Amino acid sequence: MKDWINIISFTYPHEAHLAKAFLEAHDIEVIIKDELTVQMHNFLSNAIGGVKIFVEKDKSEEALSLLEEGGYIDKNPSEEPQKIEVFSSEYKNICPYCGGANIVRKNLPGYTFALSILLLGFPIPFLKRVYYCYDCRREWKVK
Ligand SMILES: [Zn+2]
Incomplete structure (x- = not known):
């Protein structure tokens, strides 16, 4: 076994x-x-x-x-987490760092999010939106 x-x-x-x-x-x-x-x-x-x-x-x-x-794990986990910059709304479809369009909008569930699932059985909709670029692997927020 x-x-x-x-x-x-x-x-x-x-x-x-x-x-x-x-x-x-x-x-x-x-x-x-x-x-x-x-x-x-x-x-x-x-x-x-x-x-x-x-x-x-x-x-x-x-x-x-x-x-x-192979670069799948951050070699300096004690390092400060990357600060997420905020960009104007034109960067909902394009990456502000590399100009690539291979991006995805992802939710950033916080404590409130987990709590709302526990209490209500579904997530409350007003989550922070974070965008992620598959090309340069950076994250940002949009106003
Ligand atoms: Zn990019």
């Missing part, structure tokens, strides 16, 4: 799949959990802890250092 442990969580399924493919290329078996839930309820991703990646316990250290080398 193998002992699987959760080594990292991703907000979006495609990020977890990239990491899975990367680890499997290094002969490490990977199990992804919560993926289905996240696809059905993308906005719930943060509330349930994202898409979790599991590996065998005795491979966990190797897997983590591989993910770090």
